[in-house]
Amino acid sequence: MKLFDNRGPDTGEPILTKRQMQWVICDTCRGEGKRDNPAFANGITSEEWANDWDEDEREGYLEGRYDVPCNDCNGAGRQQIPLISACTFAQKRILAGMRKSDREYQRDYDSEKYLRMAENGVGHGCGY
Ligand SMILES: [Zn+2]
Numbered sequence: 621m622k623l624f625d626n627r628g629p630d631t632g633e634p635i636l637t638k639r640q641m642q643w644v645i646c647d648t649c650r651g652e653g654k655r656d657n658p659a660f661a662n663g664i665t666s667e668e669w670a671n672d673w674d675e676d677e678r679e680g681y682l683e684g685r686y687d688v689p690c691n692d693c694n695g696a697g698r699q700q701i702p703l704i705s706a707c708t709f710a711q712k713r714i715l716a717g718m719r720k721s722d723r724e725y726q727r728d729y730d731s732e733k734y735l736r737m738a739e740n741g742v743g744h745g746c747g748y
Contacts, residue, residue: 622692623694624700624702629718629721635715636707640702640706641700641701641703642700642702642703643699644698644700645698646692646693646696646697646698648693649690649693651698653689653695653697654687654689654690654695656686657687660681664681702715
């Protein structure tokens with residue numbers, strides 16, 4: 621889950637007050653504030669585990685010694701999100717606008733990816 625940015629898109633001023641936000645457990649690290657090292661993202665084969673890792677390394681892995689801080693919550697294990705029921709109508713409008721620009725960004729990104737693929741001869745070049 622991406623961290624909520626409490627800054628107005630135009631003014632850079634905070635949109636919501638503390639009372640209009642709520643803390644939730646970060647769903648990326650489930651509140652741990654850290655996550656598995658990306659080096660292990662593909663898992664560890666039982667062969668590697670048995671041959672390449674010594675006793676100390678195995679113990680360290682199980683204890684989470686190689687974990688890295690969670691990016692999504694900056695290692696806090698929790699995130700602050702808008703408490704919609706406490707927001708005014710005007711604030712809800714700003715929040716809706718921010719979500720929309722997120723989607724627009726995603727759309728631009730997707731079409732750019734598509735263009736790159738088309739340039740590289742992937743796809744059929746029709747559509748846009
Ligand atoms: Zn997190």
